[in-house]
Amino acid sequence: MRAATPVITSFALSLLAATAFGGPVAAETTTLRMTWYSDGNEGEVMADLLKRFHEQNKDIEIVLDQVPFKAINETLPVQLASGQAPDMARVVDMGGLSRFALDMRPFLKDPGYWETNFGPFLEWMRPAGDTKAIPGFMTQLTVTGPFVNKTLFEQAGVAMPGEKSTWEDWAKAAKQVADKVQAPFPLALDRSGHRYYALAVSQGTQVFGANGEPDVVDEGFKRAAQLVYDWHKSGVMSKELWGSVSGTAYRGANDEFKNAQVVMYLSGSWQISQFAKTIGNAFDWVAVPNPCGPGGCSSMPGGAGLVAFKTTRHPKEVARVMEYLASEPVLAEFYSRSLFVPGHLGLAKRGVDYPTASPEAAAALKVFTASAAQISPIAYRIQGYSNSRIVLNAVISRLGQAVSGETTLEDAYKRITADVAQQIAERNKK
Amino acid sequence: MSGISSSIRPERGIATGALARLGQVAVLPVGVALRLLDPPMRWMQRIIGARRMAYVFLFPNFVFFGLFVFLPIGINVVFSVTGGTALFPSQRPYVGGDQFAYLFDCGSYLDPSSCREDHFWRGVANTAKFVVFQVMAMVLFSLITALVLNMKIRGRGFFRAVYFFPVLLSPVVVALIWKWILQRDGLLNAAITTLGGQKILFFVDPGWAMFWAVFVSVWAHMGFYTLILLAGLQAIPADLYEAAEMDATPRWRILLRITLPLLWPNMIVVIVLALIKGAQTFDEVFVLTGGGPGTATLMVVQYIYETAFSSQVQNFGLAAAASVVLGVVLFALTLLQFAAARRKEV
Numbered sequence: 170m171r172a173a174t175p176v177i178t179s180f181a182l183s184l185l186a187a188t189a190f191g192g193p194v195a196a197e198t199t200t201l202r203m204t205w206y207s208d209g210n211e212g213e214v215m216a217d218l219l220k221r222f223h224e225q226n227k228d229i230e231i232v233l234d235q236v237p238f239k240a241i242n243e244t245l246p247v248q249l250a251s252g253q254a255p256d257m258a259r260v261v262d263m264g265g266l267s268r269f270a271l272d273m274r275p276f277l278k279d280p281g282y283w284e285t286n287f288g289p290f291l292e293w294m295r296p297a298g299d300t301k302a303i304p305g306f307m308t309q310l311t312v313t314g315p316f317v318n319k320t321l322f323e324q325a326g327v328a329m330p331g332e333k334s335t336w337e338d339w340a341k342a343a344k345q346v347a348d349k350v351q352a353p354f355p356l357a358l359d360r361s362g363h364r365y366y367a368l369a370v371s372q373g374t375q376v377f378g379a380n381g382e383p384d385v386v387d388e389g390f391k392r393a394a395q396l397v398y399d400w401h402k403s404g405v406m407s408k409e410l411w412g413s414v415s416g417t418a419y420r421g422a423n424d425e426f427k428n429a430q431v432v433m434y435l436s437g438s439w440q441i442s443q444f445a446k447t448i449g450n451a452f453d454w455v456a457v458p459n460p461c462g463p464g465g466c467s468s469m470p471g472g473a474g475l476v477a478f479k480t481t482r483h484p485k486e487v488a489r490v491m492e493y494l495a496s497e498p499v500l501a502e503f504y505s506r507s508l509f510v511p512g513h514l515g516l517a518k519r520g521v522d523y524p525t526a527s528p529e530a531a532a533a534l535k536v537f538t539a540s541a542a543q544i545s546p547i548a549y550r551i552q553g554y555s556n557s558r559i560v561l562n563a564v565i566s567r568l569g570q571a572v573s574g575e576t577t578l579e580d581a582y583k584r585i586t587a588d589v590a591q592q593i594a595e596r597n598k599k
Numbered sequence: 600m601s602g603i604s605s606s607i608r609p610e611r612g613i614a615t616g617a618l619a620r621l622g623q624v625a626v627l628p629v630g631v632a633l634r635l636l637d638p639p640m641r642w643m644q645r646i647i648g649a650r651r652m653a654y655v656f657l658f659p660n661f662v663f664f665g666l667f668v669f670l671p672i673g674i675n676v677v678f679s680v681t682g683g684t685a686l687f688p689s690q691r692p693y694v695g696g697d698q699f700a701y702l703f704d705c706g707s708y709l710d711p712s713s714c715r716e717d718h719f720w721r722g723v724a725n726t727a728k729f730v731v732f733q734v735m736a737m738v739l740f741s742l743i744t745a746l747v748l749n750m751k752i753r754g755r756g757f758f759r760a761v762y763f764f765p766v767l768l769s770p771v772v773v774a775l776i777w778k779w780i781l782q783r784d785g786l787l788n789a790a791i792t793t794l795g796g797q798k799i800l801f802f803v804d805p806g807w808a809m810f811w812a813v814f815v816s817v818w819a820h821m822g823f824y825t826l827i828l829l830a831g832l833q834a835i836p837a838d839l840y841e842a843a844e845m846d847a848t849p850r851w852r853i854l855l856r857i858t859l860p861l862l863w864p865n866m867i868v869v870i871v872l873a874l875i876k877g878a879q880t881f882d883e884v885f886v887l888t889g890g891g892p893g894t895a896t897l898m899v900v901q902y903i904y905e906t907a908f909s910s911q912v913q914n915f916g917l918a919a920a921a922s923v924v925l926g927v928v929l930f931a932l933t934l935l936q937f938a939a940a941r942r943k944e945v
Binding site (some may be wrong): 233246247250251337408414416417418559571580587592593596598599 | 608671682683684686691694712715783790800890891893895896897901912916919
């Protein structure tokens with residue numbers, strides 16, 4: 170018994186010490202989950218910033234779940250609807266998911282900072298009719314625009330169309346280049362409704378009727394659809410993008426562009442980082458201003474927001490993480506290292522330095538930043554509309570069928586109108 | 600030789616003895632558990648009678664079956680009569696047969712473009728086309744392969760394994776392998792251009808896309824059906840062939856008069872199983888062609904998946920209604936399979 174006493178005493182003391190010192194800290198650590206997708210290196214940058222946050226705030230631990238973009242669009246909405254969502258997620262369909270978003274105002278130290286710096290973008294994240302909620306901030310502002318393989322133009326001896334050139338000018342030049350250098354994709358547009366609207370807005374589409382409801386198929390829309398249709402017929406666009414898959418499936422041409430198979434590629438600012446990294450000095454590429462049409466030269470705005478969800482059990486801690494990430498120095502570092510166009514008005518005004526950017530990437534960022542200043546109000550309205558994805562998906566699905574030769578353009582117009590009406594009605598069923 | 604065997608035998612003995620003891624130790628708790636269970640079981644048998652005891656033993660299975668089969672079917676049916684985008688059935692408005700009415704609203708069922716939900720009917724038409732070609736090709740090639748593998752050829756075991764190997768692969772892996780072979784800069788186009796031909800864009804042409812969807816499916820699953828037919832071939836009594844040989848019957852006549860008639864029950868099983876699998880096709884074709892070009896290879900299951908999860912308004916009600924329709928078709932095919940199996944037993 171005498172031998173056992175010190176053992177028991179030391180065990181009891183160590184248990185007490187663990188409870189007194191280690192116990193409460195361990196018990197108070199809050200674990201948050203953030204779901205994240207990446208186009209370039211932004212996942213690495215975010216992981217780095219979260220690690221730094223944890224070093225300064227030992228009571229909050231954040232698990233960063235890096236998922237494919239498809240999971241953000243398809244799995245996350247189901248998780249949200251079932252109440253099994255993460256605490257925060259990087260999302261693109263901000264309007265569509267706005268009903269699940271947490272209004273962080275009661276937990277933020279300075280909501281005014283958010284209003285001042287993210288004001289116009291907060292509207293994209295708010296449910297219809299709400300003018301005050303603060304659900305998150307923009308991890309990036311994206312601007313659609315074309316990338317051009319300059320080397321192919323030089324090899325073909327064709328002059329690149331200048332600023333304010335029309336879509337037709339670019340299509341003609343790209344076809345000439347492709348024919349001379351045997352490139353399989355003269356002009357490539359991502360198979361995405363969002364990219365299609367960069368063309369449609371420049372052709373003068375208005376999207377909404379006088380009553381404020383979608384009136385998708387108007388003259389501007391038809392002009393753009395006819396261009397896409399004709400380009401596929403004449404070989405300016407290859408059917409491999411728009412015609413090779415069905416429904417709303419996204420199909421990009423970034424791999425083809427990186428392999429120098431595309432002369433001109435309409436995508437957007439989010440591609441800069443990966444192009445700078447993977448193309449290297451294999452060929453010269455440039456970003457050029459959006460081509461013009463009867464409706465102007467506007468790009469489509471877009472972007473991704475880091476949004477907090479109301480299903481979280483730790484709103485205070487979520488707000489602390491969001492405040493840290495949205496703070497000016499941290500966000501400046503994030504944009505700078507990820508090569509993103511800032512979605513923070515203060516930083517956009519002052520400008521962000523991109524010390525790690527290659528000369529091509531720096532030049533492209535300059536072009537996209539300039540394009541952002543010329544975005545038309547209708548383009549912003551489409552992006553901010555809570556049912557925008559319904560419109561974009563219906564367009565891409567039905568035009569895809571027309572391009573593949575399955576239906577006519579006229580049929581596609583009728584189907585787009587019917588699909589949009591049916592899906593909005595379904596969403597409104599209570 | 601005797602030296603070798605004598606040196607091995609004691610080791611085997613030790614190993615076998617150790618394994619046996621290990622086995623005894625391992626089953627000891629089972630034995631104890633069974634003994635403990637014995638009195639309450641006997642008591643229950645006295646109460647409910649020996650005949651009803653069968654249900655007690657079946658009960659755990661019923662629970663699992665109900666939980667993982669019947670409950671999801673029930674939930675699916677509930678979804679099919681509700682609308683909106685809410686996930687929980689309690690939050691979804693009841694719409695009766697509206698989803699079915701919407702699905703079946705057609706000018707002509709033979710012309711998908713006359714239907715309100717044309718994608719569903721394009722999926723039905725594509726699936727029907729796929730099933731017809733795939734089942735015919737599957738039965739034909741499985742039969743030929745089984746006949747060849749049943750012959751006394753050199754390396755028969757090796758070839759049996761080779762033909763069965765694709766069955767073990769994941770459908771996604773199969774589709775990706777073939778996608779790499781068939782794409783613009785894939786292996787097949789490289790071979791075609793090396794031989795002086797022009798590249799073929801297989802996934803842009805509807806005919807080619809359907810052809811490769813069928814081809815890849817046959818390639819991937821043929822081994823399984825070959826195995827069924829091979830088992831059937833080996834069950835045919837050898838004396839029938841010996842008698843035919845003694846009569847100097849030509850080989851084609853042996854095939855037509857002995858092999859095929861006696862193999863027919865197995866063929867029926869193969870046909871029905873291939874029909875059911877074909878109607879359920881999704882993963883291989885989805886990864887290979889994405890349902891394109893246009894909707895040329897869009898199958899019913901892909902339509903259901905996209906309507907429920909991939910479209911912006913996640914229309915669970917409409918997808919559930921389409922699932923119910925598909926379920927009814929598959930149920931009919933399963934009854935056919937049971938009937939075929941019963942006929943085989945007779």
